[in-house]
Amino acid sequence: xxxxxxxxxxxxxxxxxxxxxxxxxxxxxxxxxxxxxxxxxxxxxxxxxxxxxxxxxxxxxxxxxxxxxxxxxxxxxxxxxxxxxxxxxxxxxxxxxxxxxxxxxxxxxxxxxxxxxxxxxxxxxxxxxxxxxxxxxxxxxxxxxxxxxxxxxxxxxxxxxxxxxxxxxxxxxxxxxxxxxxxxxxxxxxxxxxxxxxxxxxxxxxxxxxxxxxxxxxxxxxxxxxxxxxxxxxxxxxxxxxxxxxxxxxxxxxxxxxxxxxxxxxxxxxxxxxxxxxxxxxxxxxxxxxxxxxxxxxxxxxxxxxxxxxxxxxxxxxxxxxxxxxxxxxxxxxxxxxxxxxxxx
Amino acid sequence: xxxxxxxxxxxxxxxxxxxxxxxxxxxxxxxxxxxxxxxxxxxxxxxxxxxxxxxxxxxxxxxxxxxxxxxxxxxxxxxxxxxxxxxxxxxxxxxxxxxxxxxxxxxxxxxxxxxxxxxxxxxxxxxxxxxxxxxxxxxxxxxxxxxxxxxxxxxxxxxxxxxxxxxxxxxxxxxxxxxxxxxxxxxxxxxxxxxxxxxxxxxxxxxxxxxxxxxxxxxxxxxxxxxxxxxxxxxxxxxxxxxxxxxxxxxxxxxxxxxxxxxxxxxxxxxxxxxxxxxxxxxxxxxxxxxxxxxxxxxxxxxxxxxxxxxxxxxxxxxxxxxxxxxxxxxxxxxxxxxxxxxxx
Numbered sequence: 001x002x003x004x005x006x007x008x009x010x011x012x013x014x015x016x017x018x019x020x021x022x023x024x025x026x027x028x029x030x031x032x033x034x035x036x037x038x039x040x041x042x043x044x045x046x047x048x049x050x051x052x053x054x055x056x057x058x059x060x061x062x063x064x065x066x067x068x069x070x071x072x073x074x075x076x077x078x079x080x081x082x083x084x085x086x087x088x089x090x091x092x093x094x095x096x097x098x099x100x101x102x103x104x105x106x107x108x109x110x111x112x113x114x115x116x117x118x119x120x121x122x123x124x125x126x127x128x129x130x131x132x133x134x135x136x137x138x139x140x141x142x143x144x145x146x147x148x149x150x151x152x153x154x155x156x157x158x159x160x161x162x163x164x165x166x167x168x169x170x171x172x173x174x175x176x177x178x179x180x181x182x183x184x185x186x187x188x189x190x191x192x193x194x195x196x197x198x199x200x201x202x203x204x205x206x207x208x209x210x211x212x213x214x215x216x217x218x219x220x221x222x223x224x225x226x227x228x229x230x231x232x233x234x235x236x237x238x239x240x241x242x243x244x245x246x247x248x249x250x251x252x253x254x255x256x257x258x259x260x261x262x263x264x265x266x267x268x269x270x271x272x273x274x275x276x277x278x279x280x281x282x283x284x285x286x287x288x289x290x291x292x293x294x295x296x297x298x299x300x301x302x303x304x305x306x307x308x309x310x311x312x313x314x315x316x317x318x319x320x321x322x323x324x325x326x327x328x329x330x331x332x333x334x335x336x337x338x339x340x341x342x343x344x345x
Numbered sequence: 346x347x348x349x350x351x352x353x354x355x356x357x358x359x360x361x362x363x364x365x366x367x368x369x370x371x372x373x374x375x376x377x378x379x380x381x382x383x384x385x386x387x388x389x390x391x392x393x394x395x396x397x398x399x400x401x402x403x404x405x406x407x408x409x410x411x412x413x414x415x416x417x418x419x420x421x422x423x424x425x426x427x428x429x430x431x432x433x434x435x436x437x438x439x440x441x442x443x444x445x446x447x448x449x450x451x452x453x454x455x456x457x458x459x460x461x462x463x464x465x466x467x468x469x470x471x472x473x474x475x476x477x478x479x480x481x482x483x484x485x486x487x488x489x490x491x492x493x494x495x496x497x498x499x500x501x502x503x504x505x506x507x508x509x510x511x512x513x514x515x516x517x518x519x520x521x522x523x524x525x526x527x528x529x530x531x532x533x534x535x536x537x538x539x540x541x542x543x544x545x546x547x548x549x550x551x552x553x554x555x556x557x558x559x560x561x562x563x564x565x566x567x568x569x570x571x572x573x574x575x576x577x578x579x580x581x582x583x584x585x586x587x588x589x590x591x592x593x594x595x596x597x598x599x600x601x602x603x604x605x606x607x608x609x610x611x612x613x614x615x616x617x618x619x620x621x622x623x624x625x626x627x628x629x630x631x632x633x634x635x636x637x638x639x640x641x642x643x644x645x646x647x648x649x650x651x652x653x654x655x656x657x658x659x660x661x662x663x664x665x666x667x668x669x670x671x672x673x674x675x676x677x678x679x680x681x682x683x684x685x686x687x688x689x690x
Contacts, residue, residue: 216653
């Protein structure tokens with residue numbers, strides 16, 4: 001792709017929770033969009049979306065729909081990415097894929113711009129957006145990794161329902177009201193729509209995100225393990241994750257325990273985080289200041305707080321990391337990757 | 346206290362979330378109650394409570410109110426316990442105290458019946474009920490501790506609002522409805538009623554339970570550290586805790602990472618938990634079976650699942666522990682202590 005003034009952009013999955021935010025983010029950040037082309041599965045084609053005050057009819061995502069496109073942002077599920085990403089690449093587009101379809105392929109860069117922007121130059125047409133819960137953890141841990149190294153991470157997540165899409169948002173809303181009204185509920189979406197059992201999410205915590213693997217970890221938990229190691233380019237980091245869905249609409253929270261390689265100074269960690277790109281330190285216990293999903297929702301930054309040294313391990317650090325899972329965890333990170341590519345031309 | 350057929354029981358804080366469950370539990374478990382005497386602060390005195398189908402007028406908790414009482418169950422806040430427990434003991438009562446007032450005093454046994462029942466014989470009038478989040482973790486970890494030893498625990502909690510009392514339950518209910526209706530909210534209770542700032546709990550996660558200490562941990566987190574070591578009688582155990590309030594009414598969930606001292610066999614851990622008193626193993630990933638607050642609420646047991654070995658640490662074990670914080674975490678544990686005392690006579 002040569003340097004241009006404007007770039008033709010396709011968004012695949014334009015009606016989804018993430019797709020909608022991609023449109024909003026491209027607009028808000030003034031991405032130099034030439035032609036805008038919203039795409040979706042046959043089921044959603046024909047619907048209208050609004051971009052920069054103009055209404056667009058969604059076209060069906062077929063190979064030919066990528067003709068003339070510079071950037072194709074995919075967020076319509078792994079199977080659609082698998083089916084169509086190469087068609088987009090063949091037609092000259094750079095694919096920025098928000099699904100897990102290509103993330104672990106060695107030839108596909110897995111990029112959080114604040115962490116490993118240098119990887120984008122190695123792309124062969126596809127750049128993968130990491131999983132939401134990984135992105136925010138990486139944004140917060142990168143300065144610590146650079147200064148001290150990281151030996152291990154033990155993370156427990158508190159994840160918003162929007163990570164499971166628009167239907168999960170609706171389910172939480174409706175179910176909450178039913179429970180408050182004393183009306184029987186009928187869970188249909190969470191924890192995993194395609195699995196046989198569905199459970200109450202309102203006023204509950206479900207320790208399942210995505211399906212389970214043979215080793216007893218969920219696929220979401222394994223994403224945090226594998227993607228962390230790939231993004232930091234360091235296979236020596238040990239990660240254990242427990243991923244939990246809680247009744248929050250937007251904003252994942254994470255309780256992260258890190259053991260650094262070199263000893264750290266807590267005041268220095270604070271100042272590293274204060275000056276880190278895309279990170280906001282919110283950590284004043286006297287003033288009861290700490291990150292919360294309610295504050296992080298609709299914001300671009302990753303919020304970090306509750307920083308404290310393990311009382312027993314000299315290189316143990318506790319922290320609380322919160323970010324909007326649909327923005328930094330998905331749509332914003334994808335747009336930032338596109339911005340980086342434009343800048344690097 | 347000599348062996349009797351019936352015991353006179355006072356419940357201090359009979360109108361509270363825990364006090365109410367104490368009444369219910371004494372009744373349900375057929376505790377041999379002779380005279381029943383509900384007590385509370387002057388503010389609540391005069392109110393009516395029902396016990397075994399009979400209505401009782403709550404008397405003010407003053408020293409004389411403990412005359413003739415065998416068991417005094419305190420759950421009306423630390424300052425009331427501090428003021429009145431010795432008056433009850435002087436009058437011959439055994440105090441079972443649900444507050445944190447005496448828990449860490451060396452002469453006060455801190456008891457989870459399934460874990461350290463033998464400690465009750467050492468009491469000098471007061472037996473302390475541990476903190477809710479500690480009790481359920483101890484019930485689940487005891488069989489593992491006995492079999493392999495425990496080197497360290499890293500725990501992140503997902504705690505129900507009922508732990509902050511009746512007013513917090515009301516706040517979550519009202520605030521949830523307001524947010525669903527798009528009405529402005531006015532937080533007044535959570536995270537800590539007596540502190541200056543209050544935050545949204547509905548559709549949010551608040552990483553503060555109780556006030557913060559100088560070391561950056563909250564008092565709730567330090568309870569998990571200190572009480573664990575005292576209950577297991579093992580000061581060599583390293584504990585790091587992150588305590589978080591989430592929008593659940595009843596049932597604390599905990600993501601617990603344990604490093605044992607000796608290597609463990611996962612199948613053996615399962616069978617130990619299956620036969621452990623007060624514990625139910627719910628761990629069948631194929632059937633999407635794992636513990637959830639929605640199932641644990643109103644139940645006596647501590648539910649354990651998501652058992653899996655750390656992929657990188659040979660003695661690292663992940664687990665998910667859920668129990669009703671007002672029952673096993675408070676009222677039930679207190680009544681079980683009283684039952685133990687009756688049996689041991």
